[in-house]
Amino acid sequence: MQRTLTALALLGLTTTAAVAEGPEGIILNQIATGDQIGTNIAVVQGSSYILNGDDAPDMDGYSELFDEFVTVGEGSGVGLPPVISADQVDQSVLNAVNILLSSGTVVSQANQTFLGEQRAINIMEASEEGGSLAVSQTGENLANIIIVEQVDNVRQAFGPGAIQQVINEIGGGTGSLRGISQIGRNTANIVIADVSIGSGEQLFPDETSQEIENTVNLDQAGSLPGRIVQSGTNIGNVLIADEVYNVARVFSGDQIVRNTVNAADGRTPYGVSQSGLNIANFVSANIVNGLTQVSDGRQVVENNLEGVTLADLENGVPGYTHSSTNIVNLLDIRNDGSSRSGDPIVATQRADQEQRVQASDGIHTQVGNAATIER
Numbered sequence: 001m002q003r004t005l006t007a008l009a010l011l012g013l014t015t016t017a018a019v020a021e022g023p024e025g026i027i028l029n030q031i032a033t034g035d036q037i038g039t040n041i042a043v044v045q046g047s048s049y050i051l052n053g054d055d056a057p058d059m060d061g062y063s064e065l066f067d068e069f070v071t072v073g074e075g076s077g078v079g080l081p082p083v084i085s086a087d088q089v090d091q092s093v094l095n096a097v098n099i100l101l102s103s104g105t106v107v108s109q110a111n112q113t114f115l116g117e118q119r120a121i122n123i124m125e126a127s128e129e130g131g132s133l134a135v136s137q138t139g140e141n142l143a144n145i146i147i148v149e150q151v152d153n154v155r156q157a158f159g160p161g162a163i164q165q166v167i168n169e170i171g172g173g174t175g176s177l178r179g180i181s182q183i184g185r186n187t188a189n190i191v192i193a194d195v196s197i198g199s200g201e202q203l204f205p206d207e208t209s210q211e212i213e214n215t216v217n218l219d220q221a222g223s224l225p226g227r228i229v230q231s232g233t234n235i236g237n238v239l240i241a242d243e244v245y246n247v248a249r250v251f252s253g254d255q256i257v258r259n260t261v262n263a264a265d266g267r268t269p270y271g272v273s274q275s276g277l278n279i280a281n282f283v284s285a286n287i288v289n290g291l292t293q294v295s296d297g298r299q300v301v302e303n304n305l306e307g308v309t310l311a312d313l314e315n316g317v318p319g320y321t322h323s324s325t326n327i328v329n330l331l332d333i334r335n336d337g338s339s340r341s342g343d344p345i346v347a348t349q350r351a352d353q354e355q356r357v358q359a360s361d362g363i364h365t366q367v368g369n370a371a372t373i374e375r
Contacts, residue, residue: 025106025152030098035117036141038093043125044133044172087178088134091168093120096142103149103194110154110200112144114188117163122182126172126218134178134226139166139212140185147192151241154200158188158236159208159253166232171217179226184212184257187235196243199290201250204280204297208253210234212276217262218269227271227319232257232301239283242336246290251280251328256300259322263307271319276301278325281349284332291331291347299326331371345373 095118100110120139141164144156166184170177188210189202212232218224234255239247257276263269278299283291301324329349349371 025108025150028100028107028110028112028146030100030111030144031113031115032097032143033115035119036095036097037117037119037121038095038139039119039121039123040091040093040137041121041123042089042091044089044127087132088136089124090136090138091122091124092136092138093122094140094142095120096145098144099142100146100148103147105148106150106152107146107148107154108152110146110151110156112146112155112189113157114143114162115159117165118143118186119163119165119167120184121167123167123169124171126170126174126177132178134181135170136181136183137168137170137214138183139168141166141187141210143188145187145190147190149193150195150198151191151193151200152198154191154197154202154247156189156191156201156237157203157205159203160205162188162208164188164210164234166212167215168213168230169215169217171215172219174218174220174224177218177224177226179224180216180228182214182216182228182230182259184214184232185235186210186212186233186255189236190238191240192238193241195241197239197241197245197247199246201248202237202239202281203249204236204251204253206252206297210236210253210255210278212257214259214274215262216260217264219264224269227273228261228269230259230261230272230274230303232259232275233277233279235279235282237281238279239285241285243287244283244285244289244291248292249281249294251293251295252297254298254300255280255326256298256302257324258300258302258304260302260304260306263305265307269319272305272321274303274305274322276303276324278327279330280328282327282330282332283347284334286334286336287343287345288331288333289343289346293329293331293347293349295328295350297328299328301326325367327367327370329370330367333371333373335374345371347371 118141122137164186168182255278303322
C-alpha cells in the first residue's frame with residue numbers, strides 16, 4: 001500500500017473537490033459518479049508474419065472494449081502506427097478519484113463518495129515467433145484517499161454499486177516472449193493522519209466490488225524461458241493514525257483476486273508465481289476508543305495453473321509457488337512510548353463473511369476479528 005500511495009504522490013495528483021475553511025480546519029466534499037476506464041492493447045507481430053504474408057492476429061474478441069489497437073514490431077499495423085520495442089513491452093494504467101494529499105493540514109470535516117466504476121485494462125496478443133520480449137502489465141485503481149495531519153470527522157463511501165477492476169491478459173504464441181509480470185492493485189477508503197482521526201464512518205456496501213483478473217494463455221507454455229509472476233492486492237477501509245476515536249466501518253462487498261495460467265500444450269512453464277492479498281477494515285494506531293468494525297462481505301483468492309497434467313500437480317510443479325492472504329477486521333495497536341500508550345482499548349469487531357482460497361497447495365492465511373497489541 002505504501003508503494004501505491006507514494007506513486008500517487010509522485011504523479012502530483014491532488015484533489016479538485018470543493019474545499020472551504022472551517023473554524024478549525026478545512027471542509028472537504030468530494031462526490032464522483034462517473035467512470036474512469038484506462039485501456040492498453042498491443043499485438044506483438046514478429047517478422048514471420050510479414051514474410052509469410054499472414055494477417056495480424058484476430059482481435060474480434062476485444063471489439064467491445066477497444067476501437068483501435070497498436071501493433072508492436074515490424075510491418076504495418078492496424079489502427080495506430082507501429083510502436084517498436086527492442087526487448088520489452090510495458091503496459092500500465094492508473095485511475096485515481098477523490099484524493100486529498102496535504103501534509104500538515106487539519107481537516108475539520110471530510111466527505112468522499114464514489115459511485116462509479118474504475119477499470120484498468122491491459123491486453124497483449126503475442127505472435128508465434130520473432131522476438132524475445134519481457135512483458136509487464138500493471139493496473140491500479142485508487143478511490144477515496146486522505147493523507148493529512150489530522151481529521152476531526154470523516155465519511156467515506158465506496159458505493160453502493162462502485163467497482164474497481166483490473167484486467168491483465170496475455171495470450172497467443174510463446175515464441176516472442178521471454179518473461180511475464182502481471183500486477184493488479186485496488187485501493188478504496190483510506191485515511192492516514194499524523195495525529196488523530198476524530199470520528200466518522202467508512203462504508204463499503206453490498207453490490208460493491210474490487211476485482212483483479214490476471215490471465216496468461218500460452219500455446220507453448222513449456223518453451224517460455226522466463227518466469228510468470230502474477231500478483232493481486234485489494235485494500236478497503238483503512239485507518240492509520242496515532243489516535244482513532246468513534247469510527248464505525250462496514251464492509252459488505254466483494255474482494256476477488258484471480259490468477260490464471262493456461263498452458264494449452266499441456267506442458268509446465270519454467271516457473272510460475274501467483275499471489276493474492278485482500279484486506280478489509282484495518283486500523284493501526286496507538287490509541288483506539290469507540291471503534292466498530294462490521295464485515296459480512298466476501299474475500300476470494302484463486303490461483304490456477306490449467307492445462308498441465310494431474311501428475312505434474314500431484315508431484316509438485318518445479319518452480320511453482322502460490323500464496324493467498326485474506327484479512328478482515330484487523331486492529332494493530334502500536335506503542336509510541338508516550339504516557340497514553342497504556343490507555344484502555346475500546347473496540348467492537350464482528351465478521352460474518354466468506355473467506356475462500358482455491359489452489360492445489362501453497363501458503364494461505366485467513367484472518368478475521370484479530371488484534372495485535374504492543375505494550
